Amino acid sequence: MFIFPLKIVLKTCGTTKLLLSIEPILKLAESLSLDVSDVKYSRGSFIFPNYQPAPHRSFSEEVNALNGFFSCLKPKAYVLLGDPASPNRNWHIYSASSRKSVEDRTDMITFEMCMTGLDKKKAAVFFKRSADADYSAKEMTRNSGISEIIPSHAICDFDFDPCGYSMNGIEGSGFSTVHVTPEDGFSYASYEAMGFDASEVNLNSLASRVLKCFEPNEFSIAVTCHGSGVQRCTMECGDVDGYWCRSVVQELAARGGGGGGGWVVYRSYEKKEKEHHVVASPAKVSMQCWKEVEEEEEVMLVMACL
């Protein structure tokens, strides 16, 4: 969770009922005389959708729950389809705003990556070592290369038992966050950075630094941008070393009253070596315990106030 003076960002995974947090957040905002100006809810496809509780049993149920609070902000909900060969690779977005137009800013880029089929050696970094009691989140951050993704970010990291990792990084109004499920068969890592200046950060290099930490078999990138950032987010990230871009979708992001700009560009990638190897389908993964079954891609909620 990231809390700014006029913005709150929540990111969760598994079967957490994220949308139930809206009502108490709105009550807190009201106690400070703050109104909601912008809302964005985004997520990939659930890996095990049948395990989701209400109100997350389907995207339409989630949209209904969000509309219960934000229908007056003229919201827009849509699903961007990823690689047709991978049914688990769609991007769901709900976006609403009371603003009539968007400022021409390059520092409003949101960069979200979802990675599956992590390289086993890279994933091993996120398992605790029974022989080494000192091996913890700090070492995982350093050994994985996560500390080098945006070196200037101050990082708060956390290791799970017996495996798994989360970190939040922050620098001024910018932040980054990483979550890793390293278990073989359904390994998954996510990376997100927000509030950085697109004129200073090259998105292709950023993606390459993230990929170096995990070397996934497949991944997707969703970039949301406004104003002058649009050109960057549509041009960059087309090619990533060692991966095929399997699909690209570009969609106008919703803004209040239908005005303003802003784009979401969603790309799905696959490792080039996959062309020459038979890779197990995600549908055939073996499940070992209830905790593992619960693992699903993250959902994220951003609310900003006026």
Ligand SMILES: C[S@@+](CC[C@H](N)C(=O)[O-])C[C@H]1O[C@@H](n2cnc3c(N)ncnc32)[C@H](O)[C@@H]1O
């Ligand atoms: C990255 S964590 C979940 C992060 C969570 N979304 C958060 O915001 O901190 C998921 C990994 O941690 C492991 N894990 C171990 N104990 C867990 C727990 N109590 N809750 C969630 N994940 C746990 C899972 O098996 C998985 O590999």
